[in-house]
Amino acid sequence: MKLKLKRHAYAGRLIVFEGTDGAGKSTLIDKTVRYLHEAIGWGKVLVVKQPTDLSRKTRLFQKMMYCRNHEEIDYRAVQLLTLSDRIQHQHEVIVPALKAGKTVICDRYIYTSVANMESRGYLKERWFYEAAKHILQPDLCILAYADPALAIARITARPEEARRHLDEVLLRRVSEYFLRHAAGYRMCVVHTDRAPEEAFADVRERLDVLYRGE
Numbered sequence: 001m002k003l004k005l006k007r008h009a010y011a012g013r014l015i016v017f018e019g020t021d022g023a024g025k026s027t028l029i030d031k032t033v034r035y036l037h038e039a040i041g042w043g044k045v046l047v048v049k050q051p052t053d054l055s056r057k058t059r060l061f062q063k064m065m066y067c068r069n070h071e072e073i074d075y076r077a078v079q080l081l082t083l084s085d086r087i088q089h090q091h092e093v094i095v096p097a098l099k100a101g102k103t104v105i106c107d108r109y110i111y112t113s114v115a116n117m118e119s120r121g122y123l124k125e126r127w128f129y130e131a132a133k134h135i136l137q138p139d140l141c142i143l144a145y146a147d148p149a150l151a152i153a154r155i156t157a158r159p160e161e162a163r164r165h166l167d168e169v170l171l172r173r174v175s176e177y178f179l180r181h182a183a184g185y186r187m188c189v190v191h192t193d194r195a196p197e198e199a200f201a202d203v204r205e206r207l208d209v210l211y212r213g214e
Contacts (some may be wrong), residue, residue: 001130002184003114005137010098013210014136016109019144020175022151024192028144031147031200035207036103041158046097048089049107055085059194075120080127082113087134094136111178111185118144120171139208142203143187145179148172152191 010016015032017025029047037047055061064078086109097104110132117125146154152168155161182189190202 001124001126003110003129003135005110006133006176007046007137008095008098008136010095011101012098012172013103014094014098014106014138014144015140015207015210016106016111016138017125017142017144018109018111018115018187019146019178020148020151020171021177022154022171022189023144023146024154024196025107025144027196028142028192028200028203029105031196032142032203032207035200035204036105039077039207039211040103044101045103045105046093047105047107048093048176049087050089050109051082052089055081060117066163066165068114075117075122078199079113079117079122079125083110083128083131086110086113087131090136090175098136109138109141110127111181111187113139113175113180115177119170140206141185141187143178143182143189144192144199145175145186145189146192148175151175 017029017032019025033045033047051061058076058081060073060081064073064075067073094104094106113128114132117128148168148171152166152171155166179186179189181187188202188206190199192199
């Protein structure tokens, strides 16, 4: 099955960054924010993340992040939690910003949910794809990609990740899923196994195309 997202005609732009943990999203987002602040103005850029803290702090989400025994979790419940969070966050935050002509930069988006869901073997969840039709199609989707071995090395080097259970097999599956479906979801793949400025040059090229003529 494939996502069929909702096109928008708002004045603003929606830019999303996807990729596994350790893929280099944060670095690309930071550089994108600085670039757009100079290009279109400080008050015209809003940075958000999904899932929001509202769902990240729930017992279910925390259990998924830190529990080694994932047989205790029905991943459909996680998807219900994060999908409702995404839809409400879109309604409360993203759409008003787009209507106001702002550029919204989102750290992770609905593609993360699909990649994790299908990588866990949930392949026929029609209810999910029906509900996801209410999610807005981004104007630009950047897929930060690093070889899974490099991504894992980056994650394990972070002190804040010490308590987290890292499912390396799952990370590799999700990384493979993203690459396999990048073209179908019109993602711009940016390889981050190089100097940050070199990787951001690919993002900057897409940004210049998106804002050309404004």
